Each structure stands twice: as C-alpha cells, then as structure tokens.
Amino acid sequence: MTETVTLSVDAMGGDNAPRAVVHGAHLLFQQHKNACFLFHGRQELIAPLLEEYPALKPVSTVRHCETVIAMDEKPSQALRKGRGTSSMWMAIQAVKDGEAGVAVSGGNTGALMAMATFCLRPMEGISRPGIAAIWPTLRSDIVVLDMGATIGADARQLVDYAILGSALARCLFNHASPTVGLLNVGTEEVKGLESIKEAGRMLTEASGAGFTYHGFVEGDDIGKGTVDVVVTEGFVGNIALKTAEGTARQVGSYLRTALKSNLMSRIGALFATSALNALRRRMDPRTVNGGVFMGLNGIVIKSHGGTDEVGYKSALSLGYEMARSNLIEKINDTMKQFPIKAAPAAIDSESEA
Structure with a gap:
C-alpha cells in the first residue's frame, strides 16, 4: 500500500485564496490519491469550497484560524501578530509537530520565511536558509x-x-x-x-x-x-x-x-x-511555481501569491515530491560529507527580508 503524504496548507495565503488553493489541491489529488490535506484558515470560507469537490473532502481537514497575515505586513509585525494563531504559522507548526511532511503557502514571503525560521529553526551547520x-x-x-x-x-x-x-x-x-x-x-x-x-x-x-x-x-x-x-x-x-x-x-x-x-x-x-x-x-x-525554503528542520514551499489553481497545483506537487523523497535526510548526508567546518546558525526573528 502506498504511504499517505500529508500536506499542511495555508489556505488563506495569496491573492486568490482560499478558492484557488482548494481547487489546486483538488487538481493534485486527481493525480496522487495518497495525498491528504490539512487546510488552515477561516472555516466558514474553506468548508463550502470543499463541498464543491466531493472526492477531496474525505481526505481534507480544516483547522480554523481567525488570524490571516496580509501580503503587505512587515515580517516582524506578522511574527508578533500571527505567531501561534495565524493560518500561516499553524501550517508550519503542523510540520514541526510531525503531522505533515510539508507546509505550503502563497502568503507574504518575508513573513513566511520569518515564521518558518523561528518555528522550524535552521539546520545545524547552516548559517542562513x-x-x-x-x-x-x-x-x-x-x-x-x-x-x-x-x-x-x-x-x-x-x-x-x-x-x-x-x-x-x-x-x-x-x-x-x-x-x-x-x-x-x-x-x-x-x-x-x-x-x-x-x-x-x-x-x-x-x-x-x-x-x-x-x-x-x-x-x-x-x-x-x-x-x-x-x-x-x-x-x-x-x-x-x-x-x-x-x-x-x-x-x-x-x-x-x-x-x-x-x-x-x-x-x-x-x-x-x-x-x-x-x-x-x-x-x-x-507550471514551475513554488520555491523551496532550504536549510530548515522541515520543508516549506512558497507559492506565488498571485497565481491561480494551476499554479497552486504546481506548488503542492512540488511539496508532495519533497515530502516523499527524504530531502532533509539527503541534506544531512551532504553535510556529513562536507570537509569545511560548519558555521553556527544565525537566527533573526525580526528579519525584514
């Protein structure tokens, strides 16, 4: 039996969320029947969309989050506002807790990097993600x-x-x-x-x-x-x-x-x-949408915020492949082979990147 791959999704991230996000998940599920989804965001907006995709609904869980990070918020402000409560943070937290193999968001890039770095922390020996x-x-x-x-x-x-x-x-x-x-x-x-x-x-x-x-x-x-x-x-x-x-x-x-x-x-x-x-x-x-946040103790995929369901499907597909291919283990393996002494990781929770 094929192992289930769980994707943790910030359903509120991006200009066309949550409709494009849920539709993109439906497109991915049509190709990969072993995928399941944790959607984080406002339940009253996400639940009706899942009703439109009867096949997707049984493999989806909605976790209500009232706080949504705006696309123009500064990372430091977003971190203070949304830490522990926002759809973006909770999508990442599910990866840290081992509930999902990857987090995917189309939200504010700087806020996503700040939250991912703070929540997952850089890998040992990596100075900056x-x-x-x-x-x-x-x-x-x-x-x-x-x-x-x-x-x-x-x-x-x-x-x-x-x-x-x-x-x-x-x-x-x-x-x-x-x-x-x-x-x-x-x-x-x-x-x-x-x-x-x-x-x-x-x-x-x-x-x-x-x-x-x-x-x-x-x-x-x-x-x-x-x-x-x-x-x-x-x-x-x-x-x-x-x-x-x-x-x-x-x-x-x-x-x-x-x-x-x-x-x-x-x-x-x-x-x-x-x-x-x-x-x-x-x-x-x-068709090549999705940036991989590298160097963290967990996998996070950043989707282009202005994309549609096709773009979200591409980002989710990339996340699916990352989650099932042991990326973190391969990075650690490369680090063990590397002959140069690793520098200590740098953490800046107030980054404005």
Missing part, C-alpha cells in the same frame, strides 16, 4: 538559489546554498553528484566580488562531497542548463527570476501578436496548433 526555485532550461530542469530569502551573502552562506541546492538536485533529479556553479559576472577566477571568489575557493576544495563544483557561470548559463545547481545571493537571484518570468510573458505576447497579424499567419497557426500549445505549456510560469 535560502529559497530554491526549479528552473526550466534548454537541457533539463535545474535548481537556482537563493531567490530572495537573504539580501547579500558572504562566502560561507554561498557555500551553504551549494550544499542545500545539490541536496535538492539529488532529491528531485536523482543525480548522484550534481554539478554546481557560482553565478558571476564572468567565468575567470579574477572576476567578481571577493565573497564569490572566496566561495569558489571553498567549493573547489570541497568538490566531491555530494556535488561536483563546476566553477563560475554567467547569466546565460542559467537558460542553457550548464550546471545542475546555480548559486547566487538573494538580491541577484530574485531579479533573475522576475526577469525570466517577464521575458517569458513578453515572448508569449510577441508570438500571439505575430500569429494574428495577417490571414496567412492565422492559417499557419492552425496547422501548428499542437506545437504552439506545447510551447505555451513550456513557457507557462505556473
């Missing part, structure tokens, strides 16, 4: 982190991200020794900030400890899929992510305009419908 994204490339999907958990990073934190990202790649892509690259302004060893160069030296010494260090990579290497894991700090990573999403929408808009420009273009589009639909699916950011 990071957010990892699954990035489609010309070769295959890769892992990119940090996507905005921490603005700025020293050499030790970049090394942490390499450890975390390689463990995630091993988990998702079944790579025995994922290749890791440091995002830089050039591939030459003399280029870049001192923190990046120092991290490169540390990773060169540690190559083989659960990953293979490739060296520096540039921005275009992300789309090429040059390495399995791209490591950067949160400011650059977040800009790269938003730029890629915007470019995908821009190219899609150009393509739609071109295909409607004249009669011959419209006729050609009819003959190419299958190929165009495949391209549209490949470029749809909703």
